[in-house]
Amino acid sequence: MSVLSVRGLTKTFGGIKAVSDVSFDLEKAEFLALIGPNGAGKTTCFNMLNGYLRPDAGSVKLDGTELVGIRPRKVWRMGVGRTFQITETFASMTVRENVQMALISHHRQTLDIxxxxxxxxxxxxxxxxxxxxxxxxxxxxxxxxxxxxxxRLELAVALAHRPKVLLMDEPTAGMAPSERIALMALTGDIIKAEGVSVLFTEHDMDVVFTHAHRILVLNRGRLIAEGTGAEIRANAEVQAVYLGGGSVFHGEAGGAHG
Incomplete structure (x- = not known):
């Protein structure tokens, strides 16, 4: 059984379908990328997976348990963690204290004075x-x-909650190339060592094709392709979506953003 099973996920805003009938599975210890142009629906999709948004239709199951309708905090406690494009840490605390706060919450000691x-x-x-x-x-x-x-600190904080699934929203945004390589390699090591399943969105196609085990491609809220890096590179519809930045599918950096 897949760790995370998504079926028919749909969300409409003001008559515009931000996400339309999206279905996919995330396997144990899989590094799965979700890519697409700006406005493709990636963030909306993420926000439905961990309860920040309630879908108009569809199902999200974690180890067979339905998550739709459950509050984000409970979804998090059930094992769905998340990191954000803009880091969310406590600047006034030390590095250790940030992780301690996450552990205190994980152990439900928040009100223990x-x-x-x-x-x-x-x-x-x-x-x-x-x-x-x-x-x-x-x-x-x-x-x-x-x-x-x-x-890296944000990753440690996320791991403090011992997630089964980790959603990483543009984890390398704003980082230098060497930092991107190091962070994604570290995440890959954690996946292998601890069996965490990771779904991530990303702008940098070099990062995606180097690290993802499998890739999902969204366009205008619709899932248009799914497969290995080689299969995505060869997909004509994906190439058309990225027209003007198509060089990223032949090993060059930059180009595609979403």
């Missing part, structure tokens, strides 16, 4: 920071971090 937060889950937080290559930065102020390090 009998302990000092800084004393909770220190070893677990440090282990997660080591997992993303930030052990040496644990005591640094988050406000001092470079953007690439913020992205």
């Amino acid at each position: 009998t302990h000092r937060a800084r004393a909770l889950h220190v070893a677990e937080a440090d282990a997660l920071l080591a997992r993303v290559g930030m052990a040496a930065d644990a005591d640094r102020a988050t406000s001092e971090l470079a953007y690439g390090d913020l992205k």
Whole structure:
């Protein structure tokens, strides 16, 4: 059984179908890319998968359990994590404290005022920071971090919730090429080691074709192609959608944005 099963997902805004009858599966430990031009419906699709938006029609099942109609916080507790295009961390806290806050929430200790937060889950937080290559930065102020390090911290925070599925919305946006390579390689290692299933959107086609096990292509809310990198490169409809940026399908950087 697929970890995440999506069937007939549909969402309309003011008579415009942002997402129309989208169906796909995400397998265990799969690195699945969702790409498409601007306005293709990628973010709307993401927002329905974790309960931020309720679809007009369709089904989203996690390990066979229906998620449609469940509040985002409960969906998160059931095992659907998310990172965002713009990092969401606490700048006033240290790197370790950011991860500790996520762990306190994961362990449902948010309302426990009998302990000092800084004393909770220190070893677990440090282990997660080591997992993303930030052990040496644990005591640094988050406000001092470079953007690439913020992205790695956000990944550690997401992993604190032990997700079955991780939704990554444009994880390499704003990063230098070397940082993009490092972050996606790290994510790939985590997928292999821990069996997390990842669905990600991405602008950089080099990142997509280098790292994704499989690729989904949206255009005007409709799923127009699904397959391996080689199959997507050869798809005539996908090439037409990316007309003017088609060079990305032949190994060149840049070009396609969505």
